[in-house]
Structures are given as structure tokens and as C-alpha cells.
Amino acid sequence: MLRLSKLTDYAVVVLTRLEEAEEGGVLTAPGLAAATGLGEPTVSKVLKILSHAGLVEGRRGALGGYRLTRPLAAMPLTDVIAAIDGPIALTACVDNSIGVCDAEATCPVRGRWDPVNDAIRRALSGISIADLAGAPQRAALAAE
Amino acid sequence: MLRLSKLTDYAVVVLTRLEEAEEGGVLTAPGLAAATGLGEPTVSKVLKILSHAGLVEGRRGALGGYRLTRPLAAMPLTDVIAAIDGPIALTACVDNSIGVCDAEATCPVRGRWDPVNDAIRRALSGISIADLAGAPQRAALAAE
DNA sequence: TGAAAACAGTACCTGAATGGTCCTGATTGC
DNA sequence: GCAATCAGGACCATTCAGGTACTGTTTTCA
Structure with a gap:
């Protein structure tokens, strides 16, 4: 989910x-x-x-x-997520976690989640907290 | 995370x-x-x-x-995630979960995660399983 | 100077969800 | 008829997030 x-x-x-x-x-x-x-x-x-x-x-x-410390419009969502949940990464299979996966040797997607993580980061970095709270009525605001 | x-x-x-x-x-x-x-x-x-x-x-x-049933290049990552983890949504505060949140009346961001979820879906829908497994050596592939 | 108010930090407990295993049934080929 | 394999469901253990409480530090005001 x-x-x-x-x-x-x-x-x-x-x-x-x-x-x-x-x-x-x-x-x-x-x-x-x-x-x-x-x-x-x-x-x-x-x-x-x-x-x-x-x-x-x-x-x-x-x-x-x-x-x-800053207006919400200048506060990207990534900052909040990073503060609460830590670095934005979908799985544990990121660069700095070698040895955690027991199937490391045979895993064909090792390190391959990076483009996914990057895509997520890019998608989230364009959204500020103000975008989330700003206009509850203006429904279509983040669709470009 | x-x-x-x-x-x-x-x-x-x-x-x-x-x-x-x-x-x-x-x-x-x-x-x-x-x-x-x-x-x-x-x-x-x-x-x-x-x-x-x-x-x-x-x-x-x-x-x-x-x-x-299909080649991996024609299999978007969203399909796999949806199959395993269910619908792609960042939080429980989505359209179909009314009444779960106890602060529903006063919550100023109710329903406002939708643009975030949409951004995530859009970012993931552009990635296929083949992109993840395809070329472990070709490091820069999703950065345009 | 002392008391109250409010943040700062840490530790702990509980509940739920994930991860993993097992068992039984249905189907197909030899 | 038997073996192999998928299909479906149930079950248990572990982990982690969520929530709470306690104590210490800082600042203001009487």
C-alpha cells in the first residue's frame, strides 16, 4: 500500500x-x-x-x-517526510544497506530500485505543504 | 521511510x-x-x-x-505493487476511508493527499519491471 | 527567589501488520 | 492409479509503528 x-x-x-x-x-x-x-x-x-x-x-x-521557520509554500513535502520517516526510499535495497538482503548474490534487481526512488523523490519535491493545505476546494491543483 | x-x-x-x-x-x-x-x-x-x-x-x-503473460517491458511497476500491496496510496486518508480518522472534522488536509498519490502513481507508471532488471550496469537510465 | 509554564529528551508498552510456514484440495500428465 | 504441481486458505511469530509517561531544562512572572 x-x-x-x-x-x-x-x-x-x-x-x-x-x-x-x-x-x-x-x-x-x-x-x-x-x-x-x-x-x-x-x-x-x-x-x-x-x-x-x-x-x-x-x-x-x-x-x-x-x-x-518558513512559510508552508516554501516547505516541500519531502522535507517533512524526511524528517518523520527518514530518507525517502521505497525498499531496504538502497546503496547503503549492503548485507541486509540474504539473496544478495543472486538478486537481479540489486540497486535497481534507485530509478524508482528517484522518480518518487522528484514527484514529491514539487509539492509543498501549502499545496496540501492551501485550497481544499480547488480540487485540481497538482495536475501540472 | x-x-x-x-x-x-x-x-x-x-x-x-x-x-x-x-x-x-x-x-x-x-x-x-x-x-x-x-x-x-x-x-x-x-x-x-x-x-x-x-x-x-x-x-x-x-x-x-x-x-x-506479458514481457516485462510491458509490465508497469504499478501493476506489481497493486497486486502485492494493494492500491497505491500514501496514507489512509483517501476517498474511500471515511470515518477512520478521529480528527476528521478538524483535519485541514482531508482528501488533500490525492495530488500526492496521483504524483506517485504517475511517477511509477512510467517504470516497467524491465527497467528495474534490464541493465544493472547501465547506471543512468531513469535520469532521462 | 521561587513557582509555574512550556519545550526537550528518553524510555517503555501495546497493538497491528507484515513475513513466513504449513496443510489440504484440485488438476494434469505419465 | 500415482506422482507432480498449482490453488487456496489458515496459522503463528516477529517486527515496527503508535502512543504514553516520566524526567530534565529553560523561561517568565509574581
């Missing part, structure tokens, strides 16, 4: 909420949890990961919270 | 072996297992799935075995 982790989905939701309330202020993790309907610990986890990746900025203290 | 199931990987391997030995004859599941280095039950499972999807043809009986 080519599944993407739920955390990535949550990340997009949270980022969208952050963008909406981005009027110079910050939003707290509990506040974002309430706004999105997600669990507070989960939202906190997502925000921590995004903060680590530099997509959001966390400010500690009593008046702390999170805010975006 | 955008993981694809191992079965799909195995399927590509098995299909490649089938193509190699496709000189009018058929290959048995144990034979393919020996040729690929994979376990016999696993290979058999993959072949059954592929047969169900119409990508290979199984012939019962003493001289039975499997053979390709």
Missing part, C-alpha cells in the same frame, strides 16, 4: 494549524492538540521531531510555544 | 527470473526458489498473488509451472 506513517500526516496537520495562527505569535503544544483534535503527547512528539529538523522553532518558558 | 513490502521486491526478482528462462518453457515454484535463493513457500506465495493478478500464468499438473 506504499504506506506513509501517520506521524507524517499529523505533521502536515500541525504545520497547517501553525500557519493559520502565524500572526507573529506562537502556539503551544497543548493548544495545537486542542485545535487539531489530536492527542497532546502525539502533537508534542511531532513538534519535537519537526523542531529537530528545523521546520519549526520551539521557544521554552512560560510564554513559549512553536512557530514556523 | 515510505516502505514498500518485501513481497513486492521478491515479486520483481521472481518475475525477472521468469523472463530470463522464458524460452517457451515454464518454471516451477521450487525451481524459482532455488534460482532466486528465496524460500520455497515465500516464492510460491508471491507467484500465487501474481497469478491472481494475471501477471503470471500457472499451469497445474506434472509438467506444470509458471510463465509470464
Whole structure:
């Protein structure tokens, strides 16, 4: 099913909420949890990961919270996926994983998933988070 | 990590072996297992799935075995992925899964993964199994 | 100066899905 | 009639993602 982790989905939701309330202020993790309907610990986890990746900025203290480091339009989807799910690769058979596959010697497609991974990366790099959240009504937007 | 199931990987391997030995004859599941280095039950499972999807043809009986229904060059990767992993969709938030998400009411990206899924499908539909197995030495083939 | 608020980091537990195996039945050829 | 092979389904174990909790650090305010 080519599944993407739920955390990535949550990340997009949270980022969208952050963008909406981005009027110079910050939003707290509990506040974002309430706004999105997600669990507070989960939202906190997502925000921590995004903060680590530099997509959001966390400010500690009593008046702390999170805010975006860039507008969503300048935030490609690949950045979020890479932050949550790690490097974008369809299978474990990528360049840096030698010895994992037990059929390595006889496998005829060793390293051949690279063009697929590249195609996926290229397809995703053209989509920003703003494209996902921007216009729920404008149905046909990513078809060129 | 955008993981694809191992079965799909195995399927590509098995299909490649089938193509190699496709000189009018058929290959048995144990034979393919020996040729690929994979376990016999696993290979058999993959072949059954592929047969169900119409990508290979199984012939019962003493001289039975499997053979390709189409050349690998005419077999898009999406067909294999769809056969093994089901419909190609990145997340559970697709059109036919209403009610699964508990934050449905407040989720700002509901249904917005569609352009992403479409981009993925388009990227994968241009790649055939032959492209994966065809030329392990010709490194730059999918980069235009 | 102390308390409260909020992020930062880590560890742990649970549940589901994948991966792999096995068994039984149906079909075909010798 | 027997052997070989696919077909179909059920079953179990392992792994990993999802979710939670706890503790520490930093900042603000009374």
C-alpha cells in the first residue's frame, strides 16, 4: 500500500494549524492538540521531531510555544517526510544497506530500485505543504 | 521511510527470473526458489498473488509451472505493487476511508493527499519491471 | 527567589501488520 | 492409479509503528 506513517500526516496537520495562527505569535503544544483534535503527547512528539529538523522553532518558558521557520509554500513535502520517516526510499535495497538482503548474490534487481526512488523523490519535491493545505476546494491543483 | 513490502521486491526478482528462462518453457515454484535463493513457500506465495493478478500464468499438473503473460517491458511497476500491496496510496486518508480518522472534522488536509498519490502513481507508471532488471550496469537510465 | 509554564529528551508498552510456514484440495500428465 | 504441481486458505511469530509517561531544562512572572 506504499504506506506513509501517520506521524507524517499529523505533521502536515500541525504545520497547517501553525500557519493559520502565524500572526507573529506562537502556539503551544497543548493548544495545537486542542485545535487539531489530536492527542497532546502525539502533537508534542511531532513538534519535537519537526523542531529537530528545523521546520519549526520551539521557544521554552512560560510564554513559549512553536512557530514556523518558513512559510508552508516554501516547505516541500519531502522535507517533512524526511524528517518523520527518514530518507525517502521505497525498499531496504538502497546503496547503503549492503548485507541486509540474504539473496544478495543472486538478486537481479540489486540497486535497481534507485530509478524508482528517484522518480518518487522528484514527484514529491514539487509539492509543498501549502499545496496540501492551501485550497481544499480547488480540487485540481497538482495536475501540472 | 515510505516502505514498500518485501513481497513486492521478491515479486520483481521472481518475475525477472521468469523472463530470463522464458524460452517457451515454464518454471516451477521450487525451481524459482532455488534460482532466486528465496524460500520455497515465500516464492510460491508471491507467484500465487501474481497469478491472481494475471501477471503470471500457472499451469497445474506434472509438467506444470509458471510463465509470464506479458514481457516485462510491458509490465508497469504499478501493476506489481497493486497486486502485492494493494492500491497505491500514501496514507489512509483517501476517498474511500471515511470515518477512520478521529480528527476528521478538524483535519485541514482531508482528501488533500490525492495530488500526492496521483504524483506517485504517475511517477511509477512510467517504470516497467524491465527497467528495474534490464541493465544493472547501465547506471543512468531513469535520469532521462 | 521561587513557582509555574512550556519545550526537550528518553524510555517503555501495546497493538497491528507484515513475513513466513504449513496443510489440504484440485488438476494434469505419465 | 500415482506422482507432480498449482490453488487456496489458515496459522503463528516477529517486527515496527503508535502512543504514553516520566524526567530534565529553560523561561517568565509574581
